[in-house]
Amino acid sequence: MAVIPTDMHNTLMKAHEMVKKSEDIKIYSHIDCDGISAGAILSLTLDRLEIDHEVEFITLDMIPELKRENEVTIFSDLGSGQDLDHFRTSKSKVIILDHHPPLRDISSHDGGFLEINPNYYGIDGSFQVSGGGMCYLLARTYGFHDLSWIGVLSAVGDMQNNLYGKLVGINELIVEDGVNKGMVASVNDLALYGRQTRPLFVALSYFGDVKLPITNNRNEAIQLLKKLDIYTKNQDKQRTLYDLSMDEKKKLFTELVRMMSLEVPSRYVKYIPRLVSGDAYEFLEEEKYSPLRDASEFSTAINACSRHKNTGIALKVLKGDRGLALDDMDNLGREHRRYLAQKMQWIQEEDLISTMDNLQYFNGNGIKSEVIGTIAGMILSYGDWRKPMIGFARNDENDGLKVSLRCSRLLAFDGIHFGHLINKVAAKVGGSGGGHSVACGAYIPGGKQEEFLIIFNESLNGII
Numbered sequence: 113m114a115v116i117p118t119d120m121h122n123t124l125m126k127a128h129e130m131v132k133k134s135e136d137i138k139i140y141s142h143i144d145c146d147g148i149s150a151g152a153i154l155s156l157t158l159d160r161l162e163i164d165h166e167v168e169f170i171t172l173d174m175i176p177e178l179k180r181e182n183e184v185t186i187f188s189d190l191g192s193g194q195d196l197d198h199f200r201t202s203k204s205k206v207i208i209l210d211h212h213p214p215l216r217d218i219s220s221h222d223g224g225f226l227e228i229n230p231n232y233y234g235i236d237g238s239f240q241v242s243g244g245g246m247c248y249l250l251a252r253t254y255g256f257h258d259l260s261w262i263g264v265l266s267a268v269g270d271m272q273n274n275l276y277g278k279l280v281g282i283n284e285l286i287v288e289d290g291v292n293k294g295m296v297a298s299v300n301d302l303a304l305y306g307r308q309t310r311p312l313f314v315a316l317s318y319f320g321d322v323k324l325p326i327t328n329n330r331n332e333a334i335q336l337l338k339k340l341d342i343y344t345k346n347q348d349k350q351r352t353l354y355d356l357s358m359d360e361k362k363k364l365f366t367e368l369v370r371m372m373s374l375e376v377p378s379r380y381v382k383y384i385p386r387l388v389s390g391d392a393y394e395f396l397e398e399e400k401y402s403p404l405r406d407a408s409e410f411s412t413a414i415n416a417c418s419r420h421k422n423t424g425i426a427l428k429v430l431k432g433d434r435g436l437a438l439d440d441m442d443n444l445g446r447e448h449r450r451y452l453a454q455k456m457q458w459i460q461e462e463d464l465i466s467t468m469d470n471l472q473y474f475n476g477n478g479i480k481s482e483v484i485g486t487i488a489g490m491i492l493s494y495g496d497w498r499k500p501m502i503g504f505a506r507n508d509e510n511d512g513l514k515v516s517l518r519c520s521r522l523l524a525f526d527g528i529h530f531g532h533l534i535n536k537v538a539a540k541v542g543g544s545g546g547g548h549s550v551a552c553g554a555y556i557p558g559g560k561q562e563e564f565l566i567i568f569n570e571s572l573n574g575i576i
């Protein structure tokens with residue numbers, strides 16, 4: 113089990129003291145699941161300490177315009193990768209709780225900056241701890257171990273369990289706190305999305321880093337379950353993954369591994385079990401069969417709020433509102449799913465996917481830039497899993513383009529890191545980008561799409 117390095121602990125204790133002594137705090141947090149969870153953890157912590165505060169969720173491009181107006185400013189899930197010199201005044205008290213690669217040297221932390229970042233201590237912030245996790249480590253110094261479940265949610269929302277199929281490092285320690293509090297269970301299970309809420313055959317039809325006969329085919333999925341003697345219903349209720357016995361899960365696991373092994377080149381076969389099973393995180397205080405019970409489904413609900421610019425609802429739910437805010441969140445989730453389904457249909461009807469030697473792409477003009485990544489991920493299952501899928505959407509604020517890439521995890525296991533690659537290619541056309549190995553994005557100037565695609569395609573020669 114990971115331990116918090118002593119130096120990092122000491123810095124956390126400095127933040128602990130600074131926060132405790134202050135009367136007025138402003139929190140700027142990133143507007144995604146990790147950032148919203150981070151904001152919720154900090155807000156709950158400050159509520160309990162009875163400290164006046166305000167939380168605002170922002171995108172990275174808003175940082176240069178921010179003004180220092182409060183006694184203490186906390187940046188969470190952002191700040192490490194950005195220039196914050198306009199906050200560096202003689203009186204500024206700034207705490208940064210981030211896990212992204214830091215711009216500044218740890219020794220540069222004078223002038224009121226208290227930057228707490230795992231990367232300074234040899235801990236990889238891309239999979240060992242999230243932004244929300246860093247905020248939880250601060251909450252933990254006050255003894256608020258019951259907030260650990262939100263730290264788990266933020267890590268899952270940040271896809272930190274993606275490569276290993278489970279949370280590791282500091283994240284594992286946060287899970288452990290949740291388990292000790294009786295609020296979190298970690299369960300090794302099949303890696304099907306929709307553990308609590310989706311009928312099993314529906315979940316199966318969405319399964320895959322690789323195209324299988326059951327992919328996007330509910331009938332085939334039902335036939336598969338029949339063949340394995342797994343009932344689809346309990347009396348009148350559709351069964352979900354959550355309802356299956358261990359025996360049934362084992363049968364399904366073996367069959368999925370077998371089916372996938374038939375589809376992939378032999379060098380990938382050894383990775384397949386990792387794609388078919390993984391640890392799921394269950395929130396024991398939430399109702400069974402509700403989307404809040406499963407960390408992965410909960411994070412989707414938070415993302416739906418953020419992508420439709422309604423972070424206030426997500427914050428309320430995270431802070432404990434299970435009444436009106438939860439209804440609002442459910443409605444937003446439905447709207448989100450409807451929107452995605454519409455756009456998916458449009459892409460297919462208009463036959464918008466184009467293929468190059470090493471990649472595939474579509475022009476999603478007309479799709480909200482906030483969901484272009486989600487759509488790219490969904491449409492991948494209709495294309496060729498051996499190539500990354502790139503979606504383009506017009507950026508609302510300027511006439512640039514937002515680029516999102518999604519690919520099968522098998523490509524990442526093979527050693528390709530698309531986050532690094534997209535960063536390089538975007539820079540060559542005057543843009544910027546980055547992200548995870550299998551899910552990343554960029555902003556590029558309008559009119560540079562073709563050049564971007566050509567360079568990207570070439571850079572993959574001999575790699576894919």
Ligand SMILES: [Mn+2]
Pocket residue numbers: 146147189211242243244270
């Ligand atoms: Mn994050």
